[in-house]
Amino acid sequence: MDTTLPEPTLYIVKAILILDNDGNRLLSKYYDDQFPTVKEQKEFEKNLFNKTHRANAEIIMFEGLTCVYKSNVDLFFYVIGSSNENELILVSVLHCLYDAISMMLNKNVEKRVLLDNMSGTLLAVDEICDNG
Template sequence: MQRPEAWPRPHPGEGAAAAQIGAPAPPAPAGEPAGSRLQEPSLYTIKAVFILDSDGRRLLAKYYDDTFPSMKEQMAFEKNVFNKTNRTDSEIAFFGGMTIVYKSSIDLFLYVVGSSQENELMLMSVLTCLFESLNHVLRKNVEKRWLMDNMDGAFLVLDEIVDGGVILESDPQQVIQKVNFRADDGGLTEQSVAQVLQSAKEQIKWSLLK
């Protein structure tokens, strides 16, 4: 049985155009020709990072802007992304005006989301750093049950890589050193536990509302 087609990957230099298919372009200011403006460079390159299980259920997620302001919108987006990517061998997708890079590991799917104009290699460096750092924290067992047992460490890893949408670190060794330092210094307590509990509460609340 032929597997579903992945999102078509545009030729180099056409990522922005492909990602914008189906989405109206913002209007240019009065008196200014359409398409004459270039997007301002920004440090806020990451829109979201999330990890889903093999059924598309959220295990860990952080959103860094208001593209999806509600839990309902976030989880609908995650479900849509999962349905488009879980049976493909690709590593990149263009969808809804966004660039998404992703990687699977046993029963986990890791996603990094940026805008359509973001450099794919930069997003991929974040994804690779996340995976390699988790590989160390989870003792080379990047799978659901190990992630669930080490969720506080996973949140620390993510916080060392991305802060508020800004990429802080893309070197796994540096991330691991910082995570170990924070753990030894007692940093793996109140904040991380609170994040895990809040994420779990939101997940349960949304599941009950469905």
């Protein structure tokens, strides 16, 4: 068994997700090939939502990944990194994402308003995280 640590990299974010309060995908951006098909991505999202939608925590280890999340009204925001990733960096990305979207939506962060402003939301995700 190889016990060496992986090579250091600047690419720390594996995925950014926004799900509604039923666990349905509103926005998802995957930055590596751990979940290569849409079917695998949706299965992961469904399982992650089922694990987190009732919890009060902000960080969870799930399927070998570090997942940080925040819920607001009818939306769930997730930032996902590898199991050995620094949680503080992932939480900073999550707060940056949430704050940017909150400012764009005039602090009215809910599903209907987010869907009406999806182009701005996609731009914010692209600007926050470039290829992970």
